Amino acid sequence: MSEHEKDIDTETGVETTGHEWDGIKELNNPLPRWWLWSFYLCIVWGIWYVIAYPAWPMIKGATEGYLGYSTRANVAADITAFNDKNADLRAALAEVDLAELEANEDLNRFAIAGGAAVFRTNCSQCHGSGAAGAKGYPNLLDDDWLWGGTLEEIAYTINHGIRNETDLDARWSQMPAYGEILESDEIDNVVQHVISLSSTEFDAAKAEQGAVIFDEQCSACHGVEGKGERDLGAPNLADAIWLYGGDIETLTDSVKYARFGVMPAWGPRLSVSDVNAVAAYVHQLGGGE
């Protein structure tokens, strides 16, 4: 330990530490000693923390710490606790008769809230996060249904899918590609007739000829008035809603090549309660029947 002269600053009367930089001296206003202790305490705490909690990064993962703390384990425990808490509701939802679901207010609320999550995870990729669909993917918000909009019909569609070869019970609609059957001017005429079903802007002469062809070729499935047939999944052509588009070009393609939209069966992938939940969610979006 070096010894030095006691140096008192003349301006303040305070002793200096003896440190000097370019004539600037450092006053010694001593810190309280407990402050130093709290500094040491922090060091001790730090050492304890490194031992107790995950701290040192290793090549794979990190040290675990003797308390075994893990955020992943906590999340897993939270999820388990949440599932346990809702186990009764889930069981009830799996067994419920869908016709009576809406009468059970608590269960219905649980189904809709859970169904929203199931929808966002599994359905939004095609039907959109707001369920508004896209070209070729039905809008689930409107009142137009290919296969039916009751809770039971929606649940059936979700369970078995559409034009799904892995499931014998899947919804299956079949339309021939009329490009191989009709001449192209006949197709033009049919298209004009189809447009005339829901619009006032069409070629009357062509439509008149098209009506005859429609009656022969299309009315079996789409109905004489073009209002569709749900049992066959044949769309209503007389309403304001188009799945692929209502302009001449799109309609010509639809008649020529036919459309074969598909949907997987969710029954094998989701639990019964999840299917019922997402059916309840879709049913209350605005189009439910």
Next chain:
Amino acid sequence: MNTTPPPKLFAAQEPIFPRRVTGFFRTFKWWIMAFTLGIYYLTPWIRWDRGPALPDQAVLIDLAHRRFYFFWIEIWPHEFYFVAGLLIMAGLGLFLFTSALGRVWCGYACPQTVWTDLFILVERWIEGDRNARVRLWKSKWDMKKWRLRLTKWAVWLLIAVATGGAWVFYFTDAPSLLRDLSAGIAHPVAYSTIAVLTATTFLFGGFMREQVCIYMCPWPRIQGAMMDNDTLTVAYREWRGEPRGKKRVEGAGDCIDCMACVNVCPMGIDIREGQQMECITCALCIDACDDVMERIGKPRGLIDYLALSDEPAERAGATPRPIWQHILRPRTIIYTTLWSLIGVGLIFALFIRADIDMTAEAVRNPTYITLSDGAVRNTYNLRLRNKHGEPREFALSITTEAGLVLTLEGRDSNLVVVPADTSSIQRVYVTAPAGDPAATTDVTPLRFWVEDVQNGERAHRDNIFNGKAR
């Protein structure tokens, strides 16, 4: 050459033994202590009947259910601006008091000061006044010292436990929590909160005391910015007191150097050295000095509430200015005005808020859809709030210039029952029939109305309808 070891960079805490003092300010501080501690310890036990569905605790911060109850006022999370307003008022209040009276908060009302005062009171009851405590401090650790010290610490600990305990009662029903706490079945968070607050109270009130104010608290450092030459602080009339001395000689000042002001100081400073960082303006030195001045037949006020601007005037022979001249200044008047305006605004907001309320959130994914008959429909989520203690039936309607029609998801009528003291979300549809101008107009304004069927109270929200723009 005279050499000394290098200077110490850390200093031990200087023990302080404040002497008992009586006088106006001491009495005033006792009253403040009784008042503030009384509020703190007793408030959770006040009952307030709100009906069967709601808690009957007058002041309750119900974090679990997101409600704050204050006697007849109930605050929901979306009304947090009341709390923000109160905090702004508290801030402005501190500005006001600091610019007028310096560190008056520190000296009178700060919990650190109040609890330290209480702990010193206990200390004096058990160990005696200043001289006895100094002797005890210097004495060996014999039976008597252990007995006194342990007794004192035990009483401190009791106060500390009560302090930590009172805190948790603000957050849940106090009587049932007390039962659970004593039965050992309360939530661990309650116990750990009490443990932490007990430890801090015991440590800060018993041992850290002035160290908290000098080294830990940020508020004194900010206060300097709010004080000016007219701010009242505790000061020594040096021009009257000096030269000080015990001997009564010709030309001597009024200060007889009795050290009374130093002995009563809880911060351990000598006020005669002028304004100091440590001084919390508790005014106990004023009481001590006035007492001495009366006994030696001199006028009171050798140590007094003074402003820096008083010094030159009084040195020149002016009589002391009255206190109100220091306090009534443009700066304090502006602070008071702002403070009052916010207060009036809050009271006004409190009176005009409705017991039923609604917010309307348009579902913009997608903005509109077409129905099979060509009608255009928009969807909205209405949040309906019922602040009554019983379920209420709400009637929903819209007013609009166009032919828009309102329907409710899952309901046949436009009536919704909202349970007591809660809010619920109702999905609603607004439809423009095919051919209606709104169906083809980009944006049509509309107004949602909600009416309490029972008493006719109404609330509304404006929104827009998106049509199929051409």
